[in-house]
Amino acid sequence: MADTSGLVDYHLHTARCGHALGNMEDYARRADALGLAEIGFSDHFPMLHIEDRALAMGLEELPAYVEDVERLRAAFPHLGVRLGIEVDFLPETVHRIGPMLEPFSFDYVMGSVHYVDGWGFDDPRCIEGYQGRDIFALWARYFEFLGEAAECGLFDILAHPDLIKKFGFRPEADVSLLYENCLDRVAKAGLAVEVNTAGLRKPVGEIYPSEEFLKACRERDIPVALGSDAHQPEEVGDRFNEALELLLRVGYEGITVFSGRRRSTLDFKRGLRG
Ligand SMILES: [Zn+2]
Ligand SMILES: [Zn+2]
Numbered sequence: 001m002a003d004t005s006g007l008v009d010y011h012l013h014t015a016r017c018g019h020a021l022g023n024m025e026d027y028a029r030r031a032d033a034l035g036l037a038e039i040g041f042s043d044h045f046p047m048l049h050i051e052d053r054a055l056a057m058g059l060e061e062l063p064a065y066v067e068d069v070e071r072l073r074a075a076f077p078h079l080g081v082r083l084g085i086e087v088d089f090l091p092e093t094v095h096r097i098g099p100m101l102e103p104f105s106f107d108y109v110m111g112s113v114h115y116v117d118g119w120g121f122d123d124p125r126c127i128e129g130y131q132g133r134d135i136f137a138l139w140a141r142y143f144e145f146l147g148e149a150a151e152c153g154l155f156d157i158l159a160h161p162d163l164i165k166k167f168g169f170r171p172e173a174d175v176s177l178l179y180e181n182c183l184d185r186v187a188k189a190g191l192a193v194e195v196n197t198a199g200l201r202k203p204v205g206e207i208y209p210s211e212e213f214l215k216a217c218r219e220r221d222i223p224v225a226l227g228s229d230a231h232q233p234e235e236v237g238d239r240f241n242e243a244l245e246l247l248l249r250v251g252y253e254g255i256t257v258f259s260g261r262r263r264s265t266l267d268f269k270r271g272l273r274g
Helices: 024-034 059-075 094-101 124-130 135-151 176-189 197-201 211-219 240-250
Strands: 008-012 038-041 080-088 108-112 192-196 224-227 254-259 262-267
Touching: 008 080, 008 108, 008 192, 008 224, 008 254, 024 038, 024 059, 059 080, 080 094, 080 254, 108 135, 135 176, 176 211, 192 197, 192 240, 197 240, 211 240, 224 240, 224 254
Parallel strands: 008 038, 038 080, 080 108, 192 224
Antiparallel strands: 254 262
């Protein structure tokens, strides 16, 4: 089994989002136990298009969230603790986000597409929306939004880039052109995509993104970040061995890490033992 110590987990949530458990110290202790080099909190940025405290913190909580991460950093000086945030991309709210991020010194900002034309397609409470839907058209729309998210200039990482497969609804037609058109835009915009192990815990039972998608990333030299999307401390670093095996199979030699929104590479050979 691949040795995953020395890796980083850049996708951790906190109880502030209303649907995650445990405190930040427990996440850090778990990362320590696994021998991770760094963790990054990337809790859900306040929702701007709906009021739903089961999905994200409120805007007034953002300063306290940032302070919590900074306090944890001081308490775990040997562990790299990064300040990230996961922001929903919606065409109708994107212009409001930049000024809201401005006051804070994030190490990285993740962009996510969780909504297609106002529908929360990955929310189990909204799953009936799949009934009677043209799945290929939905996927096309999703990857169009993902391309827009890449180009909006707000983000360093695109989170769980093929989240649209979460419940296992897949088009029968070939989707490779959707991937390629989207990833041409991502490569040109110069941001990273995330390899996210949460998909393994969801009905689809597969890492985000698929091997085919990741190969298309590799062909375009798109850097990759790594995250578990942990919503409880036990999920930190979850099944990173499978993520590492996938990355190595596709030909990646390292993952990307961030400090003050500047990117560098953590090489698997140097960063990992054995
Ligand atoms: Zn969440
Ligand atoms: Zn997400």
